[in-house]
Amino acid sequence: MHLTDILAHFLFYCSEGKRLKRAMVMLVIQLCLLLLSFRVSFASSTKSSVKFTCAGTKAKEADDLRKCVAKDLLLGWLLVINKTSVRLDEVRKNATVMAENAKKLRKEGSAALANATEVLSELSKNSEEALKVRKIINDINDTIAWANETERNLSEASNVTQEVERLTADGYGAVSRTVWHFTGDRYGDGYLKYGRAREMVEAIKPKQLECHKEVNVSKTLSDYAEKLNDFKMNLTEWKTGMLDKIQIAYNTTQNNMTTCLAVFTNDQSRVEQVMSAVRSALDRLVVSVKKVDAFLLQREKAQENITTANGSMKTMTTSMFDSLKQNGAALCDMLRRHEVLREKVQKMKEKSANASRNVGESIKKAGILRESVTATGARVQTAVDNIKALPQFAGFFSLNELPNSGNVTLAVEGMKKAGDALEHAVQRSGNANFSISKVDVDLANEDKELEEINNNLKKRLEEIDVGIDITTSDGCNGKLLNKIGTSTKEFL
Structure with a gap:
């Protein structure tokens, strides 16, 4: 139902002497239905299930513009996958270092616990000093328990190398297989890495056009991917936004009869593999970052507990020796x-x-x-x-x-x-x-x-x-x- 039909219904109710309130209710309902249908229509346009006839154009026979668009789109995919992979690897390295820090804190905590236990054995059971030492011992035990759990979490966060390689290999593989339709070059495991996959994409060479002047899909994707460097960025929001950007870039280029190619429209698994690789890597990144952030949040408190315990034991021991x-x-x-x-x-x-x-x-x-x-x-x-x-x-x-x-x-x-x-x-x-x-x-x-x-x-x-x-x-x-x-x- 169009907006004119809705207005006509509204005037009809008014002319028939119906209550104005009822007319307003009907108007609101019709407007909501209209907006709902608009949203469904828009959502459908962002899905990857585009069915266009690209005049049977094959990748090798594509004109310069189509090659430029394809090359730019593939570069954008590579940049996003690589950025996600690099960020996840950085988190992995940080998690490895922090796991060692957790071990160090646990060692310091164990030494402080032994010291406090020894001091407690020298004190009268119900003395004020003994009560203070027991409180310190409880705090140290909590810190050690936290360090043990944190070490396990950080070890899990740092043990993602194989998983990251598998996820990125899926994305790079989708890009490399697409490039093969343009160049005919065979690809092996080496093409499942960013550097080699990019060399393959760069091998798509239009005869006359300078692609960077024709399209900017890769820049759009790259600019948004760079936001991942902002550590204050909400990763869940970034993931949603990045996946939307990838889908929009795909639809924009492949819904256009002058830029689409059958290699994309006839086999949409390629974009789906790219998005799946990004989505899975980001999910893993979110989990790892949460574990790292949890450690950073509690590390100072844990270190403070140990430092306070050592200080208290030193003061108490000094007093005893004095x-x-x-x-x-x-x-x-x-x-x-x-x-x-x-x-x-x-x-x-x-x-x-x-x-x-x-x-x-x-x-x-x-x-x-x-x-x-x-x-x-x-x-x-x-x-x-x-x-x-x-x-x-x-x-x-x-x-x-x-x-x-x-x-x-x-x-x-x-x-x-x-x-x-x-x-x-x-x-x-x-x-x-x-x-x-x-x-x-x-x-x-x-x-x-x-x-x-x-x-x-x-x-x-x-x-x-x-x-x-x-x-x-x-x-x-x-x-x-x-x-x-x-x-x-x-x-x-």
Whole structure:
């Protein structure tokens, strides 16, 4: 139905008094049908199923214009196939390099995981540091899993050489077989490559016309194919547009009675093979590019996870070794002070031992002396008692008037004082012995505590593979701190 018929129907409805709304609805329906039929007609014109009689013109007998058109069309096909092949090969090479990068990331991740696991084994199970390390380990495991999957995807994307060669060979083969109708040259596997196939196309030589001035189909196709170099280009859109360009170029040249050739119109499998090769290669390209883009998108995050993990482990390990250095320095200082104290105490013990021996001898002598004094005092007291027992006659002197009577009294008192002094000396000697024994006990306890601290530090050093024996403060400063510093550098 033509547009005039639609308008006539519209006026008819209005003249019959029909509702305007119904008339408008009918008008819209008819217009839609018209547009639909137009689109179907247009789509049909873009299909490759063109059936024209080219006056039975054979390729070898074609005039210059037809040869120029055929040559230009075939060059355009070659350029599109080659551009697609080159782009896919570039992606393949990138995928190969990126697969190696994925392996490298996985290796770095595995090293970081081993480092984090080792640090975790040194931490208290429920400590804050242990929780942080577990979080880091989970992130590293995710990164390694991603690297494994990415490597597989990229390996698949890079393993397309044979497939690309097969697809392009189909396209180049279609071109080469078409050229044979013009030149009669035989072709083999070598003609399934871009360079050799192009030589064959260039061998189509019109007698007089300069083809580049007559047609530009190849330029149209080539210009659009070059858009594939734009990495921001949507590949699906490019594929659709490229296939449309190929079909339009074919229809434009082969729907024209002055440019068509039976070699094209009688066997449309050639253009279909070209389009199939381009379509399949592009489909493969889309898949490969998506895998490469996925890697590029996640690579920085994966590398950041590994770098962060290594940094965190380095910071935590440095902090652990710094703490160990501080504890080691404290132990060395404690050992130094203990050595000074032990030296002083040793001198005290020597003096105490001498004093103890002297006291012992003094006690022994005091005992003998006390016995002597006691015996002497007893004899003196007996003599005095005997004298007092004598009868006192008139005219005789009293006891107090005896010669040297004062000396006798003083002797008795002296004997008493000597006995008291001896008792006090013996008591002081006992106290001295008790003090010396107490000092010995304190020293023994301090030795035991220091030994326990030394053993704990030694065990800790052995856990981090810093084996060293500490016996003196000089050895502590000269060995422990240097050994810890060296081990820190090696560990980091």
